[in-house]
Amino acid sequence: MRPISYSRATDTATAVAAVSADPTSDFLAGGTTEIDLLRQNVLHPRRLVDINGLPLTGIETTPEGGLRIGALARMSEVAASPTVRERFPLISQALELGASAQLRHMASMGGNLLQRARCSYYRDAVSPCNKRDPGTGCSAVEGFSRGHAVLGTSEHCIATHPSDVAVALMAVDARVHTLGPQGERAYEFDDFFLPPGDSPHREHPMEHGELITAIEVPAMPLARHSLYLKVRDRESYEFALVSVAAAVSVVDGTIADVRVALGGVATKPWRARRVEDFLIGARVNRGNFAQAARVELIEARPTRMNAFKIELAQRAVVRALETLTDGDGDGDGDGGVHGDAHGDGDGSGRSPA
Structure with missing residues (x-):
C-alpha cells in the first residue's frame, strides 16, 4: 500500500498553485486513465488534487463561428452537442468511437489529450521503457509491436498516441489553452504533442502544475463536410x-x-x-x-x-x-489502392481519458 493524500480545488488558481508547489502531486479529473495507472504501479503521485469542481465544463460558440470547449467538459457532452455535430461532425464521431458510453460520461476532454501510451511494456511497470523510466530502453523495438507506430518514431520509443479525438482536433487546427505557474499560455495543436526523439518521457511542452483550461477550435466551414474513420480489430x-x-x-x-x-x-x-x-x-x-x-x-x-x-x-x-467525395469526381482514375480497409465499424473503441 502507498499512502496518497487527496484534496479538492475550489478555483483554478488554487489548483495550479497546489500542484506546481509539489513535484509529487498531480491533477485528478475523470480518472479513467490515472486510476488505472495508479493501480498498475506505473504512476506514483503522493498527492491528488481533484479539479472536477472547477468551472471548466462549457461548450461555447465563438463570435467567429468556432468552438471553445472547457477542459472538464465530458466526452459524452461534447459529442452530443448540436453545434459540434453540425459544424464539426468528425469531432463528434471521434468521441463516440473513442470509448464506451460509461467512459465517455466520466472522461474529460483535457484528460483525453493527456492520456498515456497504451504500450503494454509501459503499463506492466517491469519491462524496460523509456517513457516510464528514461534511459532503460524500449522493449517494443525488438518485442511485440503489432499496435505500435510507424511514423514519428525514434530508436527510443515507438508507442502510438491513443486518443481518437486528438486526431480530429489535429485536422481542424485546434489550440490548447493552459494556466500554469507562469500564467496563461496557448499551444498550437501540432506543437502540443512532442515526438519521442531521445526524451520520450516528455510528451508535452507543459511544465509541472500547468493545467489545460480549454480547447479552442477555429471556425472552419470545411469541417461541416467531414468524418472520422476508425479501423480496428x-x-x-x-x-x-x-x-x-x-x-x-x-x-x-x-x-x-x-x-x-x-x-x-x-x-x-x-x-x-x-x-x-x-x-x-x-x-x-x-x-x-x-x-x-x-x-x-x-x-x-x-x-x-x-x-x-x-x-x-x-x-x-x-x-x-x-x-x-462520393459523386463529386471522375471515377477510379488510374486505379490506385483497391479493396476495403478491413476491421472498421460503428461500435465504440475503448480510448479513455
Whole structure:
C-alpha cells in the first residue's frame, strides 16, 4: 500500500498553485486513465488534487463561428452537442468511437489529450521503457509491436498516441489553452504533442502544475463536410490500428481544400500535410487519393510486426476521401489502392481519458 493524500480545488488558481508547489502531486479529473495507472504501479503521485469542481465544463460558440470547449467538459457532452455535430461532425464521431458510453460520461476532454501510451511494456511497470523510466530502453523495438507506430518514431520509443479525438482536433487546427505557474499560455495543436526523439518521457511542452483550461477550435466551414474513420480489430473496446480524420471541399470535380490527420500509426496525432499538399487542386479520383496516401507514408519506419499498417493506412485514407467525395469526381482514375480497409465499424473503441 502507498499512502496518497487527496484534496479538492475550489478555483483554478488554487489548483495550479497546489500542484506546481509539489513535484509529487498531480491533477485528478475523470480518472479513467490515472486510476488505472495508479493501480498498475506505473504512476506514483503522493498527492491528488481533484479539479472536477472547477468551472471548466462549457461548450461555447465563438463570435467567429468556432468552438471553445472547457477542459472538464465530458466526452459524452461534447459529442452530443448540436453545434459540434453540425459544424464539426468528425469531432463528434471521434468521441463516440473513442470509448464506451460509461467512459465517455466520466472522461474529460483535457484528460483525453493527456492520456498515456497504451504500450503494454509501459503499463506492466517491469519491462524496460523509456517513457516510464528514461534511459532503460524500449522493449517494443525488438518485442511485440503489432499496435505500435510507424511514423514519428525514434530508436527510443515507438508507442502510438491513443486518443481518437486528438486526431480530429489535429485536422481542424485546434489550440490548447493552459494556466500554469507562469500564467496563461496557448499551444498550437501540432506543437502540443512532442515526438519521442531521445526524451520520450516528455510528451508535452507543459511544465509541472500547468493545467489545460480549454480547447479552442477555429471556425472552419470545411469541417461541416467531414468524418472520422476508425479501423480496428473489433468494433468495441479496441484502439485504432489506423484512423483517419478528414474534411474536404470540392468545386467542379477539383479539391479546393482538404484536411487530413491520422491516428493509430504515429507517436502523436499525425497531421497528413503531404496528403493535403498533394490533393489541393487535384481532380477527385481514387488514383489521386491513393498517390497522396503513398506520399504520406513514404517515410514510415515499421517493425516486422506492424508493417501491415502502411498499406492499411493508405487504404483508410482512400476510403475516407472517397466517402466524402462520393459523386463529386471522375471515377477510379488510374486505379490506385483497391479493396476495403478491413476491421472498421460503428461500435465504440475503448480510448479513455
